[in-house]
Amino acid sequence: MDKILEAIQAGASGEEIASLPIPESYRAAYVKRDEADMFEGVDSWDKDPRKSLHVDEVRTPELAPDEVYLAVMASSINFNTVWTSIFEPLPTFGFLDRLARESEFAARHQRDEHIVGSDASGVVLRVGSAVRNWKPGDRVTVHCNHVDDQDPSAHDDSMLAANQRIWGFETNFGGLADLSIVKANQLMPKPTHLTWEEAAVNALCNSTSYRMLVSDNGARMKQGDSVLIWGATGGIGGYATQYVLNGGGTPIGVVSSPERAEILNRMGCEAVIDRKAAGYQFWSDEHTQDESEWRRFGKDxxxxxxxxxxDIVFEHPGRSTMGASIFAAKRGGTVVTCAATSGYMVEFDNRHFWMKLKKLLSSHFANYAESYAANRLIDQGRIQPLLTDVFSLDQVGEAALQVHHNKAEGKLGVLCLSPEEGLGIDDPEKRDRIGEDKITVFRNS
Structure with missing residues (x-):
């Protein structure tokens, strides 16, 4: 990997990069199968990713015809990395075992270590025999929709495919590593004005927000729509805020501190609700919701x-907020949800739902076309990265803990093969045109 890094930093040609040998092993962050019960009996909050995430050498898998070897320059932390690291709601080795039954190449994923990470920026090192549109030396970002296009269910909307998976969560060989294997249809051009770490943090969350709000598969936000955004400075909420502003709508950002409210104001979001200062108690106990608190929230x-x-509620906390979200949407309005970070078993008062003709819409990541469109908006400088802090790969457990405990704004980047921050900018003039202050609005918060 050292020679590969030297070649990338020296600006080696694609032919030169293609001539470099692929190492037999590489450094990666992973959880172990034989430790899947290590947190048994421990409260979720107290489960510590620093204990379960290991960084060490793993053996390099064989390359399938439709895949590439990728030198991963940087990656990022997502909630699915946290879920894998604390083995909730269940250990992810079951995902790998089911995938392994599909084909000869799928069997590679069944290992006693699960290499995690669902974002990456990097350089293509080698391409499989069936890869057409990419070549060694290409600088790319990776979206995490892992899908087999031989399945007919994948061709209307690949997120509906019977065997759709999230790379690095429901598959092995994820992006929190110096090397990865990636299907060619997961690759997108790296935005030329961004550093490796800025480019690495966008694909999962940005594409998710695009599908939820902009796509025909989502809420179909239009000009003039008002959108309530939970966690409006978080990993997906920060992109959602930008899409509402870009689309001529009004974002109402829900945050948990004056500092986060200030970030929203700098982004151009004027309508902000500090939920912690307001002290909402949507649940009077673990079994009973308090409608008077929904009404107070609606008034605010x-x-x-x-x-x-x-018009639209951008929902992802799940159990703690779904009742309030359904109540807060206007008559005929839409609640679009993509996650349940506070709990999966949600409840709401159906009277406020059916009698006011509201819609509850599910959304999960994004298909290739949606991911590509979202990446293009990053490349155009219309959507900005949410990078707030950067860790080394050896610090991946600490980074995951910060996301687990909601200590991080925006997105946390992780340097993998890249030796330091600030590398990878291919078009500094474009960066100047877009504006350093815009690109680093979260970093400088």
Whole structure:
């Protein structure tokens, strides 16, 4: 890997990179199968990714015809990395075992270590015999939709494919490593004005937000729509805020501190609700929700939204907020959800749902076309990275703990093969045109 890094830093040609040998092993972050019960009986909050995530050498898998070897320059932390590291809601080795039954090449994923990570930026080192559109030396980012296009269910919307998976979560050989194997249809051009770490943090969360709000598969946000965004400075919320602003809508950002409210204001989001300062208690106990708190929340929303309820609710906390989200949406409005970080078993008052003709829409990551469109907006400088801090690969456990305990704004980048921050900018003039202050708005918060 040292020779590969030297070649990349020296600006080696694609032919020169293709001539370099692929190492027999590489450094990666992973969890172990025989430790899947290490947190048994421990409260979720107290489960520590620093204990379960290991960084060491792993053997290099064989390359399938439709894949590439990727030198991973940088990656990032997502909630699915946290879920894998704390083995919730279940250990991810079951995903790998089911994948292994599909084909000869799929069997490679069944290992006693699960290499994690669902984002990456890097350089293509080698391509499989069936790869057409990419070549060694290409600088790319990776989206995490792992799908087999031989399945007919994948061709209307690949997120509906019977065997759709999230790379690095439901597959092995993820991006938190110096090397990865990636299907060619996961690759996208790296935005030329961004560093490796800035380019690495976007694909999963940016594509997810694009599908939820902009795509025909999502809420189909239009100009003038007001959108309530939970966690509006978080990994997906920060991109959602930008899409609402870019699309001529009004974001109402829900955050948990004055500092996060200030970030939203700098982004151009004027309507902000500090949920911690307001002290909402949507649940009076673990079994009972408090409708009076929903009503207080709705009143606060109308106070910053011109006296109106919101057209769309951008929902992802799940159990703690779904009742309030359904209540807060306007008559005929839409709640679009992609996750359940506070709990999967959600409840809401169906009277406020059916009698006011509201819609609850599910959304999961994004298909290739949506991911590509979202990446293009990053490359155009219309959507900015949410990078707030950068860790080394050896610090991946600490980075995952910060996300687990909601200590991080935006996205946390992880340097993999890249030896330091600030590398990988291919078009500094374009960066100047877009503006350093815009690109680093979260970093400088």
């Amino acid at each position: 929303i109308r106070a910053v939204n011109g006296g109106e309820d919101v």
